[in-house]
Amino acid sequence: MAILACYSNTDSGRAAIRRGLAEAHKSHDSLLVVNLEKEPVTEEQLGIDVNTLMDFGVPVRILAHPATVHDAADAVLQAEQEHEVSMIVLGLRKRSRVGKLLMGSIAQRILIEADCPVLAVKS
Numbered sequence: 001m002a003i004l005a006c007y008s009n010t011d012s013g014r015a016a017i018r019r020g021l022a023e024a025h026k027s028h029d030s031l032l033v034v035n036l037e038k039e040p041v042t043e044e045q046l047g048i049d050v051n052t053l054m055d056f057g058v059p060v061r062i063l064a065h066p067a068t069v070h071d072a073a074d075a076v077l078q079a080e081q082e083h084e085v086s087m088i089v090l091g092l093r094k095r096s097r098v099g100k101l102l103m104g105s106i107a108q109r110i111l112i113e114a115d116c117p118v119l120a121v122k123s
Contacts, residue, residue, distance in 0.1 A: 001086040002032040002061075006076055006110075007046060009037055011123035012091025014047045019121045020089040021058060029086060030059040034079045036072045038065055073109040080114055088118045 005020030007013045017033065024031040035041045041062060069075045080088060092107055111118050 001084050002030045004032045004085045004088045006090040007033050007035050012093045015121050015123040016089050016091035017046050024058045025056045033062045034076050035065050073106045076110050077113055085116050088114055090120055092120050092122050
């Protein structure tokens, strides 16, 4: 099984990676990172210290943003379906009521449609 962490180049994205790593270590799972950025990302950009991973014994795999998927929620839900995922970890940021109304919510869609538990962390 794997813990699926949602990465974006934001404080909340990095918070999701840190918490995903902790959850993977605690449950003896691997960490599967869904890159929600269009550009490829390295472990250094994720803020993951490779030596720490070796100490924790947590294997990490970074999934590229699927070229055919344009919505971040679709990318996360697709990754959940394609891999054995025990939990999804995603970062949240504060938005105004108007921002929530106009932009919709990726996090809300993942929370509702995911088949596994979802852990939301604030940065």
